[in-house]
Amino acid sequence: MNGIATILEYLNAVPAWYLATSVDGQPHVRPFSFAAEEHGKIWxxxxTTKDVWEELLENQRFEATSWWPGHGWLILRxxxxxxxLVGEEVRTAGYEHLESLGEHYDGPHDETLVFFSxxxxxxxxxxxxxxxxVEL
Structure with a gap:
């Protein structure tokens, strides 16, 4: 299994994993639950209305972690x-996933939805x- 597939397996094996950003020396951690591969990258x-997006605009560095019971945990920096730059399939999957969590958008092309690699x-x-x- 290649490195991207291994990372996605760890992220998608659990209901939520955690992504951390840091601005002004203060870490911020929140649950995430959508990850996909396209163009050889994880997305x-x-x-754009969420704090995480504003924080990534200020400092693009992040760390994510996922604990998969019985398998250990993943650290991704x-x-x-x-x-x-995601295509229609990933855009639609991300939109449907966020909608399933109770968030509401005006379709997969809602201008507030954003994907980052x-x-x-x-x-x-x-x-x-x-x-x-993990070899990437």
């Missing part, structure tokens, strides 16, 4: 690629004894 979906990714699969790098 996340959010909205990267820089948010803020140019929204994981640039300069570094990832590890961890357990209590070791950290194993």
């Amino acid at each position: 996340f979906c959010t909205a 990267g820089k948010a690629g803020l140019e929204d 994981v640039e300069e990714p570094q990832a590890w699969i961890c357990n209590h004894d070791e950290w194993v790098p």
